[in-house]
Each structure stands twice: as C-alpha cells, then as structure tokens.
Amino acid sequence: MRKMLTIISNVLRGSASRNKCDLHKLEEGPPLQAMLSREEGLQYYRTMQTMRRMELKADQLYKQKIIRGFCHLYDGQEACAVGIEAGINLSDHLITAYRAHAYTLTRGGTVREIMAELTGRRGGIAKGKGGSMHMYTKNFYGGNGIVGAQVPLGAGVALACKYLGKNELCVCLYGDGAANQGQIFETYNMASLWKLPCIFICENNKYGMGTSVERAAASTDYYKRGDFIPGLRVDGMDILCVREATKFAAEHCRSGKGPILMELQTYRYHGHSMSDPGVSYRTREEIQEVRSKSDPISMLKDRMLSNNMASVEELKEIDVEVRKEIEDAAQFATTDPEPPLDDLCNHIFYNNPPMEVRGTNPWTKLKSVS
C-alpha cells in the first residue's frame, strides 16, 4: 500500500519549519513529496532501530571495558545512513570517517561481525585487527581515523568509477569539524575540474568534538562551502528528506554534471566518543529537546502509525526481534576468541610470498603471509 507523504523539514534549534531545502547554485532541488511504501517504511524502521540498539549496546560494552580504545557512536544520526543508502545502490561506493558502525551495516556488514570487531575478536569484520574505525566491506572504504583524509580518497574512488565507465558514483562523507580541512578544498577543486561522480556529504551534527560550529567555522553554511560545486542542505533527521536529496544528488552525478555537495543537519546523542560525556559543551536540555522533538526513529514511527501503514504491535515486534539480534551479536562478540597470535604479522602485503617479520627482539622472527 503506497501513500503519498509530504516532506516536512525540521530545522533544529528553533528556526521556523520549512518545506523546502536550501539550495546553492541549483535551480531546483529534490521533490517536496515522496512515496513511501509499507515495505520500505518497515525496512527503514528496522535498520534504524538495529543501528540504535547496536550503538547503545556498544556503549554498554565499552563501560564494561569489553570494548576499548576509540568508540564513536552514531545514535541520533540514523536517518542519514539509512536515507543515503536508500538513495543509492549497493554497487555504488561509499566512504566515511570514524563514526562508521552504521555505514558498515548499511554497506553489507552484519551486526555480529561489527560488534566482534569492536571487541577485537577473530570473528570481527577485520578479524579484530582494525577496530572501531577501520571496518571495510565491498564498495565501502571504511572507517578512516584521520579527520578529512577520507575526502580525497572518496574522490579517488569516484575517479575510478568514471575511469571504468560503470555508471557508479561515490558518496564521500565528512563532519562539520572536518569541513574546514584544507585537503577537502583541494578535493572540491579537482573533483569539479575533472567532473568526478562524487556526492560530498557533510553530516553537520553541530559539534566537532567539543567545539560548536560557530566557534570553528567562519561560515557555517557548509552546503555553500564547495563554492563552485552546487549544494543543498536538508534535514538529516528526516529519513525521507535524506533519501530524496540523495536520489537527487545521485542523478546529478550520474548525468555527468560532476560533483555535488549535501549538508545533512543532524545530531548525535552521545558525546564525540566514549571518553567524552558530551555535556560540557552543550546542555542536557538541548539533547533532551532533540530526542523528544526530532528523533529520526520516532518521526518515522509516528508517520507510519498516523498513516496506518503499520500497527503499534507490528513495530513492537520489530523492536523485540532487533533486541534479540543485538543480544545474540553481543553474546558472540564477548565469547568469540581473540585473534590467534600467529595472525599478528599477516596482511602486510597483498599477493606476496610469505616473509619474515622481526619480532620485539633479534631472535624472534615471525611469519607473515598475505
């Protein structure tokens, strides 16, 4: 059963409600109306809920010291990851920074292998050798730890798409903090010169670590920062806005017009990472307000319920299934053994004959295979 829904754009922090998105060097933007089928709605709901519960479970495991090191959680931003994937194909390419667990999921990873990677076990998606920031799947290039470095990489992937002529594109994500990096402007220049099929997406969650956008950027209109690259800004908490904007951007790229820039206005409930409580630079009231008024999962749920596209029981059932999936994955992630020590030196080189690697002392020679 398909229903026509009007997209309502909510701009955070108290501005007026708008039903169009902001455009830069574009005559027209994505459509203001979208079709949402029941199947799509349920699928989006399930995926977003899975992401949400997965991140909350990671929070729990981190506090139990079962996950260690860096852990950057995505809860609050689910509509971005799910909406973007809904606007492209799995044969397209995507790269992001370190807040990457959700994208690993949308790009084909399973909750089990994501969680086991966080806990550093051999069943992890990178066999425990990458950790939170270094997860990869087909056509998904991580998971990148150095702020901004993923943007030139993404343009390089787009160059390969154009070179190989398969009508694929690359979605290249970065945050409001990274948006000031010089290498991003270098990338805008080359992507535009060479008309690379690249969708640059700025996930603006208002804070680069502990620094608010006003304190970091002379211009917080991130969708305009591409200058000669056309841009649009949409509500990143509304999954349909994100999806339609992504479809619009993808069409722009695939028609050979070159890169395009999208700013998604979103919010993260957690701090920058697990070592940041997230309340020294923003108020609990602010976080609570977003949760109650703009939560992406609640918004989709309300929409579906008020349009009779699903029942409360149905959605509850999905919640139960998701909870179980996460519990099973967490169980696996905590019981799977750590990687074997003889995997230590493997995967240095690809397609290389086996070689010796020096251990911690001259008498220890370790084996390395591709």
Place this chain on the structure above:
Amino acid sequence: MASLRCFLRSGKNAVSAVLRREFHRTSPAAVQVTVRDALNQAMDEELERDERVFLLGEEVAQYDGAYKISRGLWKKYGDKRIIDTPITEMGFAGIAVGAAMAGLRPICEFMTFNFSMQAIDQVINSAAKTYYMSAGLQPVPIVFRGPNGASAGVAAQHSQCFAAWYSHCPGLKVVSPWSAEDAKGLLKSAIRDDNPVVFLENELMYGVPFEMSEEAQSKDFIIPIGKAKIERQGNHVTLVSHSRMVSLCLDAAAVLAKEGIECEVINMRTIRPLDAEAIETSIMKTNHLITVEGGWPQFGVGAEILGRIMEGPAFNYLDAPAVRVTGVDIPMPYAKILEDNSIPQIKDIIFSVKKTLNV
C-alpha cells in the same frame, strides 16, 4: 625489430648473424640508455600492458614532466591516463590512493619527494596501513615516484632524502634504483606490485647513460623488489650503497684498486625490504663494512644496516666496527663549496675505507 637494431648498431656482428640465420643473436646488442629514458620506457610499457595503470602529478601531461620523465606519454595515451594535477599534493595523493582502492593502478608522481611531506599522511595512513587494518580486504596497488635527495644548488627545502622516513613504515615497499636497468626493471616491478611502493629516483642520475643489455630492453624485463645486486666483486671491504652514491662507491673502488685494495660494491636497489642476506654474505667474505648514503646520519639507512649486522650472523666476521658514510648532519646549504662538502665525496669513501682497514 631487435635484429634491425642489431644490424644498425653492430654491423659486423649483424652481418654474421644474418649469414648464420639464427633467431637468437649470439652477440649482445646492448644500447646506451639514460635513466630518464629507462623510466619513460617502463611507464610506457606498463601503460600499454594494463589499462588500469595511469599517471597523475604536476606537469606530467602537457609539459611532458617537470624532469621530462613522462615525455611523449600524454600525446600517446591522452587525458584519461596521463593527468595534470593542480599544486595540491595532499589532495591528489589521496585521490590516487582512493583510485587504487577502487581497482585502478595509479602512478602518483611527486615533483620531488620534499613535496610528499604535504601528502605523507595519505602515503602512510591511507596507503601503507590499509591492507593490514582491513585484515586483507583492501589492497592498495599504488606507486609513488619522483626525485629524492640532494640535487645541485636547490638548497635546504628541496634536498632532503626520504629513504629512511618511508622505510621506517611497515606496509610500504621502498625502492631506490641506481642504473638505467635498475630504473626500468624496478619501476615495472613496482607498477605490477599489488602494494604501495615508494620509488625514489635521483635528479642528478636522470641524464646519466648506462649500457642496457638486450635482456633489459625487453617489455617483460623486471627486477624483483627486495634483492640487492653486487656491482663489483672484491675481497677487502664491503661498500653498501643506493642510488647515486653507488657511482661514487665504484669510482672510489677504482682508485683503491690501484693501491691493491679490492672493494665489493653492493647496490641495494631496494631499501625496504632490506636484502640483509646479501650484505651478510659479503661481510663473511670481506670482514669489513661501510655503508654510503646521501641522507643524514641519524636514524638513517646506514644506521639500520649496522643495527641488523650487529644482530645477525655476520657480526662475528667483522674485523673492525662497521661504519657509515653519510651526508653532513645539517640542512643543505646553497653555495657550491658548502653544498659539495655537505654530501659524501669520493675522497670521503676512500678515507673511510683506509681507516677501517687500518692502512
């Protein structure tokens, strides 16, 4: 084609070859090829062989290359495969790495490796470490190439040797050719290698001609990465070097030979992985080791070789401490007299050999 060349360049041999009607020539038809032309040939052949190979960098296309290494390639292969970039190293190095991740085989040229410092994060964190971090899911088949080390009169910011910095990092292969054959065979290997390779050329060597054997002229001629070559046999002392300093070692060896001192000169060819075995085998014969490099002494290539020899079986064969001949530990000055005294000269090698041999 080869027999035509043979006919043109060695008439007498060609006539007899034709008379003998053999497919294999018995006389070697070596030609003189500069390092520049060898590099050009290597890239040309690999661009032809594999469509996924492409070259990007500043001035590589329409300018024919800042040092003319890519002369003629843009004319032959066009915009798609020979790409001029803006002066944005971090950006285009990252783009090259991304392209490698997505299935292409880029050659990323740095006009000199001094400029690679702007992009070093992409070389190390995005290229070198990715195969390991992904536990084998994501290879990065890329070559970073360009001139490295001291040139002539280009002063401090344009004269640094990066062999030690890049060779420090697991996940990279670091190659430093000396001769034209080295340049061609190693660059072809580097391009065919499925891993990130840092290819350190030398501007002062570009114009130097070397004899290139017939075998090396073939389109399938490759030199394996990771194997050193003994350029000169000797019994009294082992000189280990790479790139331009190999020439100086051979010159010093020629002078020393007149005094009855026979040096074994090893051309490293590859810095990482280091062919320690070749060096050890030589030391077991000569009992003396001197490393010669253009770079700075602290934490340099020579320092690593000496450390390995200390830790390995060859230590017991040393009759004197192993020593290093290196560039002077200063930023490179401009004035010629100062510059000349900032890098090893032949007399420095000779002096060090005599000190080591106590003669």
